[in-house]
Amino acid sequence: MSDQELLTEFLFAAEQGDTDAVKKCLAAGVDINATNRQGRTAITLASLNKHYDCVALLISAGADINKQDQTCFNPFLISCLNNDLTLLRLVLPAKPDLDRLTRFGGVGITPASEKGHVEIVRELLTHTDINVNHTNFVGWTPLLEAIVLNDGGAKQQEIVKLLLDHGANPHMTDKYGKSPLTLAREKGYHQIAELLVAAGA
Structure with a gap:
């Protein structure tokens, strides 16, 4: 052969x-x-x-x-x-x-946060030192992705809480200078806004 x-x-x-x-x-x-x-x-x-x-x-x-x-x-x-x-x-x-990038410049936790993959996010935060504040090519952190690109529902609330509990910076803005709290309020995601406020946003 x-x-x-x-x-x-x-x-x-x-x-x-x-x-x-x-x-x-x-x-x-x-x-x-x-x-x-x-x-x-x-x-x-x-x-x-x-x-x-x-x-x-x-x-x-x-x-x-x-x-x-x-x-x-x-x-x-x-x-x-x-x-x-x-x-x-x-x-x-x-x-x-853990620093390898997706085609949009995110690390593994970025798409997992965006898509509502709660168990993946939990596993990564609990068992690795992946960069929870990594910024992708469009200027979004996992926290911003979790807020902007999904529906604000229970899974996203849990992911936001997990990210914040493991060191996600609630003050890191998107490329237009909008904070996670501003974006959550604009979208009417009140529970997420409350989580951010509780984390010092």
């Missing part, structure tokens, strides 16, 4: 979650961090398809968990974007680079 055929088989096996085939390819000397046309490694393909046994196998075999594809996906960021707590808990012990 040529190197290219071996690689194709390896990436397909990871995408399908076929751990036996993945092991065979590794034993045959395939490059564990080689990518497909989208820049996706085997571990990224396995992560996207929720093949957790395969992800665990590739981590233990030494896969680069930080390598990002053309859309900036890697296993850690996939777990944050897709609300995949099982994947996150698999990846965290492998010490992922």
Whole structure:
């Protein structure tokens, strides 16, 4: 089998979650961090398809968990974007680079805060030292994203409270100088506004 055929088989096996085939390819000397046309490694393909046994196998075999594809996906960021707590808990012990950016310039907690992924946000704040005040390309912190880009409902209130309890700065404004409190009030999110006031906003 040529190197290219071996690689194709390896990436397909990871995408399908076929751990036996993945092991065979590794034993045959395939490059564990080689990518497909989208820049996706085997571990990224396995992560996207929720093949957790395969992800665990590739981590233990030494896969680069930080390598990002053309859309900036890697296993850690996939777990944050897709609300995949099982994947996150698999990846965290492998010490992922928490500073890797999504295509919008956020860190993992940014999209998780925006999308209402409460358990992901809690896991990140409790078990990592991810930068809770990171500002993305459009000038928004996770706290601002949690307020501006969602519905102000119970999940968002819980996320705002979690962020504030773990050091989110309630005074960091968007690029127009609007504070989280101003934005919460503009949107009529009274419970979130109360949380911000209680945190000293």
